Amino acid sequence: MLGDKAFSLIQELDRSQHGTLPPFNEDAVRQALEEIDSLFQQNVADINHLAEDDALVAGIHLRHAALERNKRCLLAYLYNRLERLRTMRWQLGSVLPSDVRTNLCEPELEWFAQYSSTVARYMRSLGDGQGLDLTVDLKPPKNLYIEVRCLQDYGEFELEEGEVVLLSKDSTHFLPMEHCQHLIRQGVLQHVK
Amino acid sequence: MKMADITDDILSASDDDESQVVTAAEVLLKIESLWRTERLSPTLECHQSELVDCMLDQITQMNNNLRRCKKTDLRLAIHRMELERVRYVVASYLRCRLLKIERFTHYLLEKHGELDDPSLALLSPQELDYAKSYAQSIESHFNKLVLRHITHEKLAEFDAKKMSVVPNMNGYVFLKVLKDSPGVLISDQVGENADEEVDLVAGDQHLMMYSSIQELLKSGHVELI
Numbered sequence: 001m002l003g004d005k006a007f008s009l010i011q012e013l014d015r016s017q018h019g020t021l022p023p024f025n026e027d028a029v030r031q032a033l034e035e036i037d038s039l040f041q042q043n044v045a046d047i048n049h050l051a052e053d054d055a056l057v058a059g060i061h062l063r064h065a066a067l068e069r070n071k072r073c074l075l076a077y078l079y080n081r082l083e084r085l086r087t088m089r090w091q092l093g094s095v096l097p098s099d100v101r102t103n104l105c106e107p108e109l110e111w112f113a114q115y116s117s118t119v120a121r122y123m124r125s126l127g128d129g130q131g132l133d134l135t136v137d138l139k140p141p142k143n144l145y146i147e148v149r150c151l152q153d154y155g156e157f158e159l160e161e162g163e164v165v166l167l168s169k170d171s172t173h174f175l176p177m178e179h180c181q182h183l184i185r186q187g188v189l190q191h192v193k
Numbered sequence: 194m195k196m197a198d199i200t201d202d203i204l205s206a207s208d209d210d211e212s213q214v215v216t217a218a219e220v221l222l223k224i225e226s227l228w229r230t231e232r233l234s235p236t237l238e239c240h241q242s243e244l245v246d247c248m249l250d251q252i253t254q255m256n257n258n259l260r261r262c263k264k265t266d267l268r269l270a271i272h273r274m275e276l277e278r279v280r281y282v283v284a285s286y287l288r289c290r291l292l293k294i295e296r297f298t299h300y301l302l303e304k305h306g307e308l309d310d311p312s313l314a315l316l317s318p319q320e321l322d323y324a325k326s327y328a329q330s331i332e333s334h335f336n337k338l339v340l341r342h343i344t345h346e347k348l349a350e351f352d353a354k355k356m357s358v359v360p361n362m363n364g365y366v367f368l369k370v371l372k373d374s375p376g377v378l379i380s381d382q383v384g385e386n387a388d389e390e391v392d393l394v395a396g397d398q399h400l401m402m403y404s405s406i407q408e409l410l411k412s413g414h415v416e417l418i
Binding site (some may be wrong): 021029033036037040067068071072074075078079086105107108110111114115116119121123125126127128130132133134136137138140141143146177178 | 245249250253270274277278280281283288295310319320323327330331335336339345348353
């Protein structure tokens with residue numbers, strides 16, 4: 001049916017679990033693009049015969065609507081994938097985990113790199129060029145120090161005042177929150193409640 | 194002790210620049226109210242980068258001051274915590290703006306271009322840079338994957354007017370009246386020509402359409418709650 005392929009892309013994305021990214025469906029995108037192309041060719045052919053047969057107008061309109069709809073669905077598919085990637089930039093930082101990377105297509109990886117640098121440039125320019133890391137406290141701070149457990153051997157970790165903590169597997173520490181948030185997101189530390 | 198008092202306490206100590214008329218605590222109160230407004234408003238409010246820069250500057254100064262304190266001082270932890278909180282408010286405010294900038298990129302860039310008066314600008318220079326770069330990256334992504342594969346020129350264009358998201362100015366917001374403002378026009382959306390005028394009395398709280406109180410919000414007659 002007309003427009004089915006493009007719509008199935010939207011469905012696929014909508015049904016996937018929130019916050020995850022299914023593999024880029026290159027086949028369906030290509031098929032939807034082919035459909036756009038063939039609809040367009042048919043329309044061109046019909047327009048040339050329009051002078052002989054007025055009844056062709058309805059068909060042209062229908063195909064044009066289907067074509068616009070396909071385009072819209074394709075762009076929506078791309079845009080919503082980017083939105084999910086964007087959320088990951090804020091939650092996970094500028095390095096994507098490998099399982100996410102394998103699901104992306106080449107232009108998406110390029111976009112992510114560009115978006116990352118846009119965000120970083122903006123954060124550096126804040127406060128008269130002093131910079132402010134906006135990704136540190138996504139939730140309001142409750143305590144200065146939090147108890148964390150180390151999930152893997154990370155090695156030495158230097159705090160702001162120059163103290164050095166040895167983060168070895170299964171050790172627990174009481175650390176300043178602002179310094180260990182990035183490690184928590186990377187999965188090195190776990191917040192113990 | 195209220196949060197503002199503590200901040201006043203710690204921030205005014207560092208504020209020895211006499212030419213500055215507003216104190217750091219006043220700046221903080223303003224930023225807190227901007228933060229609330231930004232989070233509640235359906236669209237992007239005017240940027241306030243001077244206030245934000247001023248606050249960030251204060252935070253850095255205070256952090257430097259704290260570094261000189263003795264480590265065992267009990268007040269140190271309390272002051273640190275307070276600074277973290279202030280920092281969170283500023284960061285959350287800026288994040289909230291970025292989110293709106295990303296969602297309404299094309300609409301905001303267009304609106305921003307229409308304004309002549311730089312004091313009313315929606316986007317700060319940095320945010321403008323961000324918005325442009327974001328819009329460009331999205332469009333080039335669309336182009337790479339879909340648009341350039343469409344053969345017909347007219348169809349292969351990205352029509353921002355047709356496809357981009359615009360803020361819902363008719364969304365409803367809760368508000369509190371700060372100054373008496375008589376004769377606020379509430380336009381009739383149903384089309385029955387039943388426009389209404391209401392008098393807003395200071396202290397009242399209302400639920401109203403954003404578009405009818407947008408100007409009052411800018412002039413500080415009402416605040417969003």
